[in-house]
Amino acid sequence: MSQVPQIRIPATYLRGGTSKGVFFKLDDLPEAARVPGRARDKLLQRVIGSPDPYGKQIDGMGGATSSTSKTVIISRSERPGHDVDYLFGQVSIDKDFVDWSGNCGNLSAAVGPFAISAGLVDPSRLPQDGVAVITIWQANIGKTIVAHVPMRGGQVQETGDFELDGVTFPAAEVQLEFMDPAAEEEGAGGAMFPTGNVVDTLEVPGVGSFKATMINAGIPTIFLNADEIGYTGTELQEAINGDPAALARFETIRAHGAIRMGLISKVEEAATRQHTPKVAFVAPPKQYVSSSGKTVTVQDTDVLVRAMSMGKLHHAMMGTAAVAIGTAAAIPGTLVNLAAGGGERNSVRFGHPSGTLRVGAEAKLEDGQWVVTKAIMSRSARVLMEGWVRVPGDAF
Known part of the structure; x- marks a missing residue:
């Protein structure tokens, strides 16, 4: 019988728009999971509770829907003009894979607030009161997202009266600008209309x-x-x-x-x-x-x-x-x-x-x-829990 001790990894559970996900700082991940590959995928799957043939993700942080089976990795950006790099992993509920092929627009609203709270943004760029403009490199699709994050007393303002259909309670509004949003997909030549036709x-x-x-x-x-x-x-x-x-x-x-x-x-x-x-x-x-x-x-x-x-x-x-x-x-x-x-x-x-x-x-x-x-829309975001997630030490 396996008696491998669990390890614990700093993590934050956030709602962004109408999705929820487990957020990590890249440097907080175990060394084997700091680079793309099977170790990273297995770790994130175990955190979320996948693959689960029952489809419930009972033994993990996932909520058994596509909107709640999500993971995010954030790091300081070395790309000029950007604050952080944002990598999104959509964890399959019942199958053995993590899909890295696209972005999550809902969780994009939580990236700026998380980056600020996690100390990944230069404090000199943050207003005590007002709106912090956080420039995000979306690493899955190679695009820039600009998040306008409300601040109060030097902290991210999470509460407010902005209502978003699909979310029960109001919160503070986070405006997102998706710059040059035509996706540069392999095989599609970066074309907005890959077939050359609008229909x-x-x-x-x-x-x-x-x-x-x-x-x-x-x-x-x-x-x-x-x-x-x-x-x-x-x-x-x-x-x-x-x-x-x-x-x-x-x-x-x-x-x-x-x-x-x-x-x-x-x-x-x-x-x-x-x-x-x-x-x-x-x-x-x-x-x-x-x-x-x-x-x-x-x-x-x-x-x-x-x-x-x-x-x-x-x-x-x-x-x-x-x-x-x-x-x-x-x-x-x-x-x-x-x-x-x-x-x-x-x-x-x-x-x-x-x-x-x-x-x-x-x-x-x-x-x-x-x-x-660019495309523009408003979302909201809120920290639901912060601390550590635990996984068996042989899970990845």
Whole structure:
């Protein structure tokens, strides 16, 4: 019988937007886990409680959903003009892998506050009262995020009256700017539209052919029209997550879309790349009742969006997918833009299962190509617990 003692590792458990994750300083990790590789993955999986064939993550910090099976590693940045480097790991709940292929936009809101509290930001750059501007290098996708973090009395201000649908209690607002958000994905050539078109016909063997906007912005995302796949755009989680056939169809669509986007070369590769691309479907505004029981009226939104994350319909909206929504809405002719009424716009308010969210994007046409300089949205963040996590010493 194994009697290996547990080790303890400094960690902080934070909510960022509508997600939660375990945050680490790179230098606090055991030496073997300070570099990418199997040791790091095994350690983070054990912290979260994965892989768990029961799907509950009872023996770890995970919450058995894609929104709560997340890890973050932060370090001082040596990149000019940046305060910290931010690396995000999406831990699979029931399978043996950590997906490093994309960012988490929700947890991005917690990176600045954590970096300040952890002493990773030069104190001379921090106001006693006001807003600290923290420049973050998102290492997964090689992009810059600028976080505007409220400060009071020299400390991060976490409480406030900013309300975010999908989060029960109000908190302080953290504004995020995702700079040059077109994702530079291997195989996609860094193009915002990897196929060269704002709308394509996506052929999915055994499922059908659909109009699709495939975009690299914030996170690679495949947008479909809700009515083409049998939905209204007003669905809540149970309408899809309780339907195994629907989940299988979405996964097949996602795999074939990933091939068209140049993200994978074979359908089978999608199984170990669950975090990207995302699949979302859009519809014009309709009235519906959100998961909290609040009525969302036609006047409350410009467009309805539902998005899949790690094989399930998300309870609200991934922050990176919100960037993709805002970017696509700003570019005439995309499915998101058309569902929102068409034309040029610099912001969009979309309806999701938990309510609504506004996101802005600045788009312009340069040499016949659409360029988005930044996308902007607000989130909130709060420390839930800080101290140490413990894992068996032979876990990695």
